[in-house]
Amino acid sequence: MALLEIREVSKRFGGVSALAGISLTVEPKVIVGVIGPNGAGKTSLFNCITGLLPIDSGRVSFKGRYHLDRMACHRILAAGVARTFQNLRIFRNMTALENVSIGFHSRTHSGIWDGFLGTPRSRKEEHDVFSHSAELLDFVGLSGTGNEIAGNLAYGDQKRVEIARALAAGPELLLLDEPAAGMNPSEKERMIELVREIRAQGVTVLLIEHDMKIVMPLSDRVIVMDDGRKIADGAPDQVRNDRRVIEAYLGES
Amino acid sequence: MKISLKKSEVLVYLLPFALLPLIDRNAYHLDVMTTVGIYVLLAMGLNVTVGFAGLLNLGYAAFFAIGAYTYALLNINCGWPFWPGLLAAGTVSMVFGFIIGLPSIRVHGDYLAITTLGFGEIVRIAFNNLDRWTGGPNGLLGIDRPSLGPWKFSVNALPYYYLVLALVALTAYLLIRMSHSKFGRALVAIREDELAAKCMGVPTLRLKIHAFGLSAFIAGVAGCVFASKQTIITPDSFDFVLSVLVLAMVVLGGMGNVWGSALGAVCLGLLPELLRDFAAYRMLLFGLLMIFMMILRPQGLLGNPVIRRELKHGPS
Numbered sequence: 001m002a003l004l005e006i007r008e009v010s011k012r013f014g015g016v017s018a019l020a021g022i023s024l025t026v027e028p029k030v031i032v033g034v035i036g037p038n039g040a041g042k043t044s045l046f047n048c049i050t051g052l053l054p055i056d057s058g059r060v061s062f063k064g065r066y067h068l069d070r071m072a073c074h075r076i077l078a079a080g081v082a083r084t085f086q087n088l089r090i091f092r093n094m095t096a097l098e099n100v101s102i103g104f105h106s107r108t109h110s111g112i113w114d115g116f117l118g119t120p121r122s123r124k125e126e127h128d129v130f131s132h133s134a135e136l137l138d139f140v141g142l143s144g145t146g147n148e149i150a151g152n153l154a155y156g157d158q159k160r161v162e163i164a165r166a167l168a169a170g171p172e173l174l175l176l177d178e179p180a181a182g183m184n185p186s187e188k189e190r191m192i193e194l195v196r197e198i199r200a201q202g203v204t205v206l207l208i209e210h211d212m213k214i215v216m217p218l219s220d221r222v223i224v225m226d227d228g229r230k231i232a233d234g235a236p237d238q239v240r241n242d243r244r245v246i247e248a249y250l251g252e253s
Numbered sequence: 254m255k256i257s258l259k260k261s262e263v264l265v266y267l268l269p270f271a272l273l274p275l276i277d278r279n280a281y282h283l284d285v286m287t288t289v290g291i292y293v294l295l296a297m298g299l300n301v302t303v304g305f306a307g308l309l310n311l312g313y314a315a316f317f318a319i320g321a322y323t324y325a326l327l328n329i330n331c332g333w334p335f336w337p338g339l340l341a342a343g344t345v346s347m348v349f350g351f352i353i354g355l356p357s358i359r360v361h362g363d364y365l366a367i368t369t370l371g372f373g374e375i376v377r378i379a380f381n382n383l384d385r386w387t388g389g390p391n392g393l394l395g396i397d398r399p400s401l402g403p404w405k406f407s408v409n410a411l412p413y414y415y416l417v418l419a420l421v422a423l424t425a426y427l428l429i430r431m432s433h434s435k436f437g438r439a440l441v442a443i444r445e446d447e448l449a450a451k452c453m454g455v456p457t458l459r460l461k462i463h464a465f466g467l468s469a470f471i472a473g474v475a476g477c478v479f480a481s482k483q484t485i486i487t488p489d490s491f492d493f494v495l496s497v498l499v500l501a502m503v504v505l506g507g508m509g510n511v512w513g514s515a516l517g518a519v520c521l522g523l524l525p526e527l528l529r530d531f532a533a534y535r536m537l538l539f540g541l542l543m544i545f546m547m548i549l550r551p552q553g554l555l556g557n558p559v560i561r562r563e564l565k566h567g568p569s
Contacts, residue, residue: 074451074452074453074457078454085449091441091442091446091449092446093445098441102438102439102442102450102454103453105435105439105455106454107454110435111436115430115434115436115437116427125435126434166453169453
């Protein structure tokens with residue numbers, strides 16, 4: 001059964017059609033790359049999956065049970081879909097560790113009163129949250145930076161904090177919006193490794209990326225979008241030679 | 254370990270104030286310090302919405318007024334004593350906090366500030382015009398002072414001083430705990446980036462309303478103490494200037510820092526008294542202080558240095 005199933009999803013902004021009845025499915029435990037020219041609707045697709053944009057028509061279902069198109073953002077996360085953002089959206093004035101701890105919000109049960117009263121439950125949860133957050137920072141390669149203010153970290157490290165924060169939610173599906181944008185070649189190499197390790201943990205990854213040197217070796221499958229539609233879908237080599245893909249990227253020939 | 258540290262923190266900062274009356278028995282000084290203590294409560298309460306959650310509230314005096322009027326009405330009409338009145342004042346104010354928190358679901362930033370400003374004015378004008386219940390512009394008089402067992406508070410400021418100090422200590426202790434808890438961190442996450450917080454599983458709408466409720470509860474408690482101390486309350490004690498003053502205290506002290514807002518309240522609360530000789534220029538000096546503050550230390554006295562960088566250069 002498909003993990004994520006998107007059927008005939010449309011989204012218009014006034015007269016502009018961001019998504020024009022796109023359909024696609026994502027199988028569990030694979031890395032799927034989403035590519036396409038600027039304005040093809042890739043980020044809109046992510047926003048529709050994670051509940052940031054209400055869709056006009058169509059359906060988004062997750063694990064066959066969750067209708068993401070009818071759920072609030074924080075419930076979508078709790079259902080198992082986490083994301084990162086194209087333009088970094090970390091909590092700049094919080095420490096790296098605190099950033100990651102926010103990802104655990106929906107997985108812990110302490111309420112406001114537990115915090116005020118310092119109940120044993122909340123103390124145990126706090127302890128667990130911070131030790132797991134530290135482990136996640138280690139996992140993304142940021143050992144020892146936990147107490148740094150996130151906004152002071154290097155750009156590439158901030159991107160890693162964002163990924164660790166998303167992983168803290170324990171997602172089954174992780175949406176990465178240009179994880180390697182603005183990185184130098186060696187940082188990009190490490191990002192490829194990291195995404196592979198995430199998949200090895202059993203997390204399905206859907207990633208938007210412009211750099212073909214990253215998408216092609218990393219993805220098990222590539223989806224090409226143009227004008228809010230899916231124009232090609234298949235193994236990287238297959239897509240690379242698709243006539244319509246070449247047209248979309250190089251213009252009509 | 255961490256918890257005991259917080260306890261000692263409250264003790265260390267407030268102990269000098271607990272010992273102050275032993276050195277200085279001047280009734281006027283104690284009276285001023287009691288008023289400053291009420292400001293400290295208000296600033297710490299407003300800091301929950303403005304400092305932690307980043308929700309600008311320009312009508313905070315309304316919650317102070319609701320607390321004061323709740324106790325006054327319950328006391329005068331139903332004979333409620335102070336202590337249950339204190340809880341009732343906080344609770345009623347909190348309910349209004351939840352209600353005024355509702356617009357924050359759709360309204361952001363400056364627009365929320367205008368909405369809360371409107372709420373503040375509506376409350377004051379309502380108290381001014383509901384003559385039958387609130388006495389209109391003449392206010393309510395003959396409000397009972399608190400009593401502790403057989404012992405009744407009197408005009409003497411000393412017991413009020415310790416009552417307010419105890420409330421400040423309790424509030425500071427609970428808020429410091431809150432700021433290190435899951436709820437506190439989630440509020441800061443909302444301030445930093447609401448959209449990202451929402452996507453990371455924080456139920457932002459609910460938490461914003463809770464922040465408003467908590468903040469209003471503290472103002473309600475402060476209002477009740479104020480009413481019992483003055484024994485007379487009138488609507489003009491709760492005007493827009495008070496909301497702005499408390500906001501200035503939070504900004505001066507450093508947004509999002511519990512002790513910062515307390516320090517800001519002490520500074521701005523004492524300033525008018527220290528400048529009594531220059532009464533005519535008081536507001537001028539006050540304005541100058543705020544301007545220099547924004548130039549030299551925009552993050553506030555005890556603020557976070559990162560905030561300073563962003564205020565100066567914008568987020569990079």
